[in-house]
Amino acid sequence: MAARVEAIVAKFDGDKGQLVSILQDIQEEHRYLPREALEKASQLLNIPLSQIYSVATFFRAFSLEPRGRHLIKVCLGTACHVRGANRILERAALDLGIEAGQTTSDMAFTLETVNCVGCCALGPVVVVDDTTLGQMTTDKVVPMLERYRQ
Amino acid sequence: MVNLTIDGRQIKAREGMTLLQAAREHGIDIPTLCHNDALEPYGACRVCLVEITYKNGRNRLVTSCLYPVEEGLSVSTNSERVTANRKILVELLLARCSGEKVIQDLARKLGVESPPFRPEYIERNACILCAQCVRACQEVVGVSAISLANRGVSREVAPPFLETATACIGCGSCVYICPTQCIKMEDVGDTRFIHNWSVEFKLKKCKVCGNHFAPEAQLEYITAKANLPPGFFDTCTTCR
C-alpha cells in the first residue's frame, strides 16, 4: 500500500494543494480511505495527520469505512426532488434494510445520496456504480436491486 | 493614522488595526467568544459584529475582529441591528450549550432569557466550536495534534480518527485556552492525562525540587524547536 501511495503522491509532484485529488486517487484504488494510506500520505506530503483527517471528513466524496461492491447513489437534487426522489430513496433503504450512508452487512451495497449529478431532465436519477439510471419510479427500485444482486 | 468614529467618539487608529483592536485601545467594549489576542482572528462566532456606515452612506454589519480600520468610517457597537443580531446569536448558542456559564453570562448581559425553540431540541454541548484549541495547537504550538472534523452540524473538535492524538505533546495549551473548560486534563503522580484526546504523558521530574512539572514530550519538542542544549529542562523553571 505504501508504494501505491508514493506513486500517487509522485503523480501530483508532491503538491500539498492537490491533497483532495490525491485522496480521490487513493480512494479509487481501495474503494475507501484506509488509515494506513492516510498516515503514509501525511508523511510524504508533510501535512499533519489531523489536517488530512479534517479534509477526509469534510468532503462528502470520501469514506473512511470500506464500501459495498455496488455503490447506489440516489440523486436528491431539486429537479429530482420535485419529481419524488425521496420516495425512491425510502424504497431503496427499506428494501436494503439500511439508511443512506450505510453499507449492507453482506458488503453488497452502499446506499448514498448525492446532491445533483446534472441529469435533471431524466429525474429521478439513480447512479449505480458508473451507470446512470433515469426516470426511476418506486416500482422500479426492487427489480433494479435484484439485477445487481446477481 | 486613520480617523474614524466609534459609538460617536472620534478616534485615531493605526493603519492595519482591526476595528476590535481600535475599540479596545479606547476602552470600548465589544463582546467576543472565538477571539484571542494570541491567535489569528477567526470570525466564526459573529458575536463581535458591529454596524459600519461608509462615507457614502452605505451601511452593513461586519465582524470587528477582522475588519480593518478605514478613514471616515462610522462604527456602532450597539445599534438596534447589532443588538438584535447579537441576541439571536446568543439564543442559538444557548440552544446548543445550555449548561455553559460563559454563554449564560453573555445571555444575562444581553437580556436573553431562554431560546425560543421547543424544549426537546435544547442541547447540552460543552464545546462552543470557537476552535481556539485547534488554532492554538496549530498556530502557537505548531503540532496540529487536533483538528476540526466533519462539517456543518456534525462539526467537532477531534483527534485523528477519533482515537489518539498521536502528535500531541501534552502542553495543555488547548486546556487553558478553552472558554468552557471542556477539555479535561489530569496530572496524577508522574502521569498527565488529557482525556478528550486519549493521550497520556510521562511527566519530567525536576532534579532539584523533585516536582513533576511538564510532560517529557513537550520538553523534548521545545528543546528541539528552540535548539536548546540537551538536559536544559532537567531543572524546572522555578528552581532555575
Added chain:
Amino acid sequence: MRVKATTGLINSRQGLEDLRRSLTAGRDPNKTCIAICTGTGCHAYDCMGLVAAFREEIGRQQLGDRVDVTATGCRGFCERGALLTIYPQGIFYQRVKSEDVKEVIAETVLQGKVIDRLVYADPHSKEHFVHQEDVPFYRKQQRLLLGNNNRIDPTSIEDYIRIGGYAALGKALFEMSPEQIIDEVKESGLRGRGGGGFPTGRKWESTRHAEGQPKYVICNCDEGDPGAYMDRSLMEGNPHSVLEGMVIGAYAIGSESGYVYVRHEYPLAVANVTKAIRQAEEHGLLGENILGSGFSLKVKVSRGGGAFICGESTALMASLEGRVGEPRAKYVHTSEKGLYGKPSNLNNVETWANVPLIINNGSGWYSQIGTAGSKGTKIFSLVGKVNNTGLVEVPMGTTLREIIYGIGGGIRGDKRFKSVQTGGPSGGFIPESMLDLPVDFDELTKVGSMMGSGGMIVMDEDNCMVDMARYFLKFLEEESCGKCLPCREGIKRMLQILTDITRGRGRDEDMALLERLSGNLVDASLCALGGTAANPILTTIQYYRDEYVAHIRDKRCPAGVCKELISYFIIDEKCPGCGLCVKACPKEAITFVAKKKPVLLDQERCIKCGACRDICKLGAVGVK
C-alpha cells in the same frame, strides 16, 4: 475516417490561420456526417451504444469514406434524447435507439429520406420539424455558447480550430494590449455567470492592478446548485471555448498560472478539459510562449471533493490549497489576496466562455444583446414539471413565461403551474403573477430571488411549497461548512421548525420566528451560503403564506405531499382490480379482493411510499 491534421506546435498567429484553412479545405462540406449527442444526460439514453452501433454498421457496409460519425457534446434538448443531426442536410432526429441505426442509414444517409417517427412532432399541433433550428424548443433560443456543441467533437482540438476557435486569442495577443482587452470586456457589460453577477471587466482590472506575484486565473466549475448543469455541458461539450477565454483573461490580467476546478461528480468534464489542456499545449495554444507571442500560461485541473460550499470563491481557493472548503471574510477581496494570498481572478465557466465571443465580435455587438443591466445570453437549465426539460440559452431580458411556455412547452400532464425557482438554494420562488418578469440580474433580485447560476425549477399544483422550503434548508444544512454560528445553528433550528410544520407540529409563533432567524442569517453570516439561505423561506412565506397557514393551523397539506398530513385512498370507480399495486406495496397494505372489484387499502399499514401511485397508470390511488 478522420483527416489526421498536423499536431505540431504552432508558433505564430499566421500558423494558426494556416492550420484553420487547411483543416477547412481538408473537409468535404458535402460529406455526410452523423453528429450524435453524447452529453452525460444522453448517456442515460445509451448514446454510446448508439455511436458504437452506427460505427459498426458503417464499417460493415464499407461506407467509411462517405460517412463520418461524430460524438458531440450536449445539445440541450435532454427530454428527447438520444439526439442526432445528419449533415449536410441538417436533419434532426430525436428519441433515437440502437434499433433505428440500420433504417437511418438505409433511408436517410443513403437516400436522403426523412424518417417521420424520429422527427420532432409538436405534442399539440402534431406539426413535424425536420431541422433543429425550427423545433420550437430551439427556435426561440439564441445559442451563442451552446450552439457549437452540435458541430464539434469535444476531444478534438482540430474541430474547434476549424469552426473558428482560438481566433479571438490570436487577435487578443497580437492586436490588443491587456488594457484594451479589459476595456473591451468592461464595455461589453459582461457580468459573472456563476451567480454573483459582478462586472467581469472590473474584476479583471482590480486583479491586474493588485500588488503581488504570481497572479492566478481560476475557472469555477464547481456547479453545485442542484438542478443546474449548464457548466457541465459547456465543459464537456466545448472545453476549448473556456480555455480560450482563460488565456485571454490571463494575458489581460498578467497571470501565468491557472486552475480549472471541477466537481468530482462530473468525471466526463474532468476528462475532457484535461484532454483539451494537453492538446492545447501540444499546439502551442497553452503553456510556454503561446503562438510565439512571448506570453505563457500553465493551467492545472483540480477536482472538488463533494462540497457545495466549494463553489464559493474563498472556499474554492482553500480547497485548491489542500485545505477544507471554509470560506473567509471578503473584507479584502480575492482580487487582492486570493489563492495563497496572491491576487486571483475567479470566474465561472460560462463567463470565461463568453470572452472569445466578445473579443471576436466586439463589445458593441455584445452589448446589443440583453437588457440595460444584463448583457449577452444566459444558459438556463429548465427542469422539473415542464414538458421540454433541458438546457436553454436565451438573451437576457427574455421573460420567464417565454422560457417556460414558449420554449419549455408548458407544464407536463397539463397540470397547473405553481412556481418557478431560480438561483438554486440561494434563490427564491416566483409565483404565477410574476411570470412576465424578464430574466435579468436586477429584476430577479428585486422580487427576492436571484439569477444564480441558471437553475430554473418548475413546480406544479402537486408540489408543496412548505416542503420545497424545507428541502432547500435540508440541503444547506448538509452543505454548511459549520464555521459560523448563524449558518450552522440558525439553519439547523429553521429546519427543525419547518420539519415540525410539515409533520403537523407547527406552532403559531413559528412564522415570526422563521422571519427573525432569516434576518440573522442575512445580517450575520460569514459567507453567501448563509447570507442567501433565507431566500427560499422568505419567498415562500411572502408568496405562499396560505400553505404555511394550512399546515400550521389546519394540519393540512393542500398539495398532498407532506406524509404525516395526508392519506392515500383507492378511487373505487377507477380501480379494475388488477392487483399490480398489491404486489408493489412493500408493507402489504393493499389487499386483492376479486377481479373487477376495487382493492382494499389499510391506512394503518400504509407508509405513503408512493409505489402504488407510481405503478397504477389509471390514477386509482388518490391522495387527501
